[in-house]
Amino acid sequence: MSNADWANRDFYKVLGVAKDADQAAVKKAYRKLARENHPDSKPGDKAAEERFKQIAEAYDVLGDAAKRKEYDDMRSMFAGAGGGFPGGFPGGFGQGGGSAGGGGFDLSDLFGDMFSRGGGGGFGTRTRTPRAARGADVEAEATIPFEGSIDGTTISLRLSSDAPCPTCSGTGGKPGTKPHICPTCEGAGVVVSSVGGGFSMNETCPECHGRQLVYDEACPTCHGSGRGMSSRAVSARIPAGVKDGQKIRLKGKGAAGENGGPPGDLLVTVHVKGHRIFGRKGDNLTLEVPVTFDEAALGSEIKVPTLGGSPVTLRIPPGTPNGRVFRVRGRGAPRKDGTKGDLLVTVDVQVPDALDEATRAAVTAYRDARSGADPRAALFQGGA
Template identity: 65%
Template sequence: MPAEIRADWATKDFYQVLGVPKTATQAEIKKAYRKLARENHPDSNPGDSRKHDTFKSVAEAYDVVGDPERRKAYDDYRTQVATGPFPGGFGGGGGGFRPPGGFDISDVIRGHAGGFGDVFGDFFGGAGAGSQRPGQSARARPIRGSDVETSATIGFTDSVEGVTISLRLTSDSPCPECKGTGGKPGTKPHICTTCEGAGFVVSGVGGAFSLNETCPTCHGRQLVYDESCPVCHGSGRGTSARSIQARIPAGVRDGQRIRIKGKGGAGENGGPAGDLFVTVKVAPHRLFGRKDDNLTIDVPISFDEAALGADVKIPTLGGAPVTLKIPAGTPNGRTFRVRGRGAKKKDGTNGDLLATVQVQVPAVLNERAREAVAAYRAATEGSTLRSNLFEQASS
């Protein structure tokens, strides 16, 4: 199925929103989106409406140009908008585009029962919204369902290993009484006279260029009824509550936005369902942390283990314990890497476990321990540990 074209794409530069050139690779687009999403995420900027709006704009831009198929449709559409379907495009004098022959582009659009869909044909993915011809029965065009946003909180272990969760959703859906037509059941439809069955009306978006917008009378359905549905009052829309099972992939990060295709609002007249976007929040773990695709852990060790060396057994997340070989003379804060015991990466491999040792100083010593430490002090008397401290302070 061809990518959906939206009229508002004509006035939105998604590359500028993400701060990348039009020639950017998909990897560069993803990197820019992640950076801006982190900087402007509502959870990190509570009460900052400007950053909240920026986050929404960034998410919308990435939803389009982050998908290769939708990006191509977006680029083609904006190129067509800039050049127009006739020589010279839609630009020109203040009176709007008027090709040879003395007719206006709006006349062309109005003169086709299918509107823009017949003028541009395959560019919009097939026949126009109202592609009926004289003698054909009225038939409403399919309308894609709305996208749905929700959030879910999962445990730290589930974020590393992946989990299937149950989500309770309330979304826009066709009215159960009229099945989305907007008319009273039992009444017959007729073609909307406002848009002449096209499903849209022509309006200006700036300068001399005109663009189609959803018809305010039939709401894009092309058909109207003499009597409106008593339940939805002609809107054709209602709400539905449902539960779905959603798979959260292994390795998901806190704040990551996951797109689940086809799980959004139901479409109309056989149109496809919208998508579901789930923002995942990961609960912290009491022991483990995370840094990129690596897990982290702080490991307490004693002074003698740091000084003399030791084999220290530590836990891993969801796996068997491993043994760290602490060499003699290990300083406080040194980090050891355990390969393959981190979070799942996109390529299917695992990150590492980063174990940082923390040398512990006992608050209380028994008599034998005190004597041993005193003997150590005596044995190391005259140490040059702080010999150049004052020299460096005065230099």
């Protein structure tokens, strides 16, 4: 509702009381009208539901002495300015808060702060109609294969989450029993508590739990809480490139909302199984490839596998040392921008456990050909 709409409302007329009615008369009128028009008393009656909202809005102002005084002051101000209230605004004020006399007077300047303040200083945001509430987020864990983390996968999860009680549909009352306006919060759904230092805050009513109504008998299933547990199966798409331990947020797959509110989200912590030969480092895949001494010394071309693709040929230059890393572009994990990381291939030069006679003779000849050069000589040289 805009500021102009608020300014045009005659809350005394809505409750059917005179402007000079005392607070007791205002409360009595509100309780009578609220009882007659509450949605739980007239299920499916949209007109009654709308009247109940108007009644609650009116009492939210007139039922609070400080708010009522500010509201009355505002009415007096408009009446003294030429009388457009409550049928309209003086000086041609439109619904959007136009100007008067070309002076650029903006209704939002007048009402914006007044309607945004809570507590006793102005027309607060507290309402006595049931508020839509977003459902809670639900957390779950899932373990997927290594390939699924690279290519993406769909998993099925069975979730247990908080939900409206199936017996009372969230009202907290035993089916068939009569609802009454909560005597503790007087139908507000909230109570004001002091936090010290002259400050106060609104809290959910401990008796009606914010539902504004209490019943003759509590629901035997939820014992008046209005909540229960539900179990359901959901399918969740895990995006390509997800990392081990990453938390994925799936919008709208959490617990159901209340009073028409949206559902919460599902937060899935993903665990990735290890792979037989491949590993992962950031957006790159890793692979350790064994090569023979002669392949490393003389150079060679070898085939190496890729994850989910055809093998690639890798050229090993002569004199390649053990542990050297070769990069195969674009054969790694997907990135958010649509590109892919690389495949990092580490060379593992193999030393045979045993030598046959011919191989031993060849290695001995190689040693003799080295002319006794000591590869560790530099370790014993002096100097920094």
